[in-house]
Amino acid sequence: MIPAFDSYKERFNVESSDEIKPGLEAIEQAMEMLGHPELSVPVVHVAGTNGKGSTIAMLEAICRAHDLKTMTFTSPCIEDVHDQIKINNGPLAPFQMDAIFKELKAAGVSGLLTDFELLTAAAFMACKMYKPDIAIIEAGMGGRFDSTNVVRPIVSIIPSIALEHTNFLGDTLAKIAYHKAGILKPNAIAVIGELPQEAFNVVQEEAIKKEVILRVDGEDFEALIGDTYVQGLLEINDLTRNLKGAHQRHNMALAITAFIEIAQKLSRTIHEDLVRQAIARATVAGRFEQLSKNVFLDGAHNPASAASLRKTITDLYPNTPIHIVMGILRDKDVDGVLRELEQVCDDFTFVEVEREQHRLMPAEQLLAHSQATNKHVSGNALEAVLEKRKEPGIVIMTGSLYLLAQWRHTLQEVFRAQ
Structure with missing residues (x-):
């Protein structure tokens, strides 16, 4: 769509x-x-x-x-x-x-x-x-x-x-x-x-x-x-x-x-x-895009882009707690993406890409694929980001450009109002 x-x-x-x-x-x-x-x-x-x-x-x-x-x-x-x-x-x-x-x-x-x-x-x-x-x-x-x-x-x-x-x-x-x-x-x-x-x-x-x-x-x-x-x-x-x-x-x-x-x-x-x-x-929406002091968007939807995100995190935020809010489509290499990001993050909140109903991977399935110790499911990506933002470190919403497209404007409005 x-x-x-x-x-x-x-x-x-x-x-x-x-x-x-x-x-x-x-x-x-x-x-x-x-x-x-x-x-x-x-x-x-x-x-x-x-x-x-x-x-x-x-x-x-x-x-x-x-x-x-x-x-x-x-x-x-x-x-x-x-x-x-x-x-x-x-x-x-x-x-x-x-x-x-x-x-x-x-x-x-x-x-x-x-x-x-x-x-x-x-x-x-x-x-x-x-x-x-x-x-x-x-x-x-x-x-x-x-x-x-x-x-x-x-x-x-x-x-x-x-x-x-x-x-x-x-x-x-x-x-x-x-x-x-x-x-x-x-x-x-x-x-x-x-x-x-x-x-x-x-x-x-x-x-x-x-x-x-x-x-x-x-x-x-x-x-x-x-x-x-x-x-x-x-x-x-x-x-x-x-x-x-x-x-x-x-x-x-x-x-x-x-x-x-x-x-x-x-x-x-x-x-x-x-x-x-x-x-x-030059800027690109959703390419390690900073929305607030500790919230970023990055459309890492395949292992190669996830590897780039991992390297960026390592270079810019070493020794910093990382919280990932992730939704991805089922026709992607989900395990490959997770294995890359799990090298720099052990705290995942999984959500669903509502804009692509026919291709979405249920959050519970994502949870099952993850090898992280601290992992959760949320029914609302916005609430997940705002909740994790209260904790030390940075929050990254990632996994699908469609997920970013769905929430980017709303997140921008929330952070402008603060």
């Missing part, structure tokens, strides 16, 4: 299904009917397991700092559908979504697409109608057969590859890498994070096949400890990330490298001070 999306479908009598149907046939037909809005502006296409949102946030901030008008399309939403499509980092306004749906209805795409395909079509119509200088598009799932893969990007980015969505993408890194590598396109530079060798081999083979030039983290560029970016003779020092955690240093390097390629394609000059300013202000 995409919050607030159905209201537009109902108002404009545009139908779509809530199924997941990997494949490009329907979206390609829709693009033809809409006059190919996906080709209307230069595009950066981003796919990968973790790091997509943070890389996009830093890249978008750098672009805007250099006076480029941006459009981003990301998943899932934080509050509702409007924040999945942003112009200059501002959520799409209802009147803008109205205008887009009028075009979708007039083109006759009703009944042709799934919900995510329809939303993808809406994002591409935003490109056509509001004409950004650069559109940064995040793949929804996988890449090769994801509805966003009708674009012809000037830059492709793959921050990381790990096991995820194994029921759709396959149960090995090589199989998953096959899907992610599908976003590589001829004549587009590909900026690649530090991938497991098994995954990198697949990406490299795809790049050779399509004659794509790879820019690889740790080989062609890097961000040194202390946040100095280096690529060849270019060195940008005194970078200060707003996004915390050692893994964000690598995402920062990807974003800067991608912008270097964008600047070259669009004949723009890179200003180091503007890069510094952008990196210092």
